[in-house]
Amino acid sequence: MDLDAHIRKIPDFPKPGILFYDISTLLGHVEARRETLARMAKSVESFQPDMIAAIESRGFLFGLPLAEALALPAVMIRKQGKLPGDVVTHAYDLEYGSDTIEVSRGLVPDGSRVVIVDDLLATGGTAAATAELLRKVGADPVGFVALIELEGLSGRKRLDIPVNALLAYP
Secondary structure, eight states, X not given: OOGGGGSEEEETOSSTTOEEEETHHHHTSHHHHHHHHHHHHHHHHTTOOSEEEEETTHHHHHHHHHHHHTTOOEEEEEETXXXXXXXXXXXXXXXXXXXXXXXXXXXXXXXXXXXXXEEEESXXXXXXHHHHHHHHTTOEEEEEEEEEEEGGGTGGGGOSSOEEEEEEEX
């Protein structure tokens, strides 16, 4: 199945000169969604993980179904202030400022092999920060899996773990 045919391209969104790759059309097509999850599951499985870390928020759309399909635990990586209880945080710089992500303390077992899942790899800032956050809690990030990679933004270069994306755009 041609998954690209199910990604809607919207020019000049969110601002002029940007071509937005909209996954909502893929999510709304049952067979395309199933095929996407099956391909992503094979990609995740190739890393032999102990668990999946899904990045807020669109990463949740793929991370939990993948964890279910592979019978793996999942953990949410969220922006600061979104998780209750004791959390571990990691602040990082972006091309336009800074941000902080966090994970609930105690949900990632020490030494766990973790695959990071998101919908998109762009500049790689949040993905790289997630890998560092996982290391902070004693995990071993072993790979990053996404539906889409925007190759022109060179996000892959910011990661020190293998990257698999189903679709790549310039």
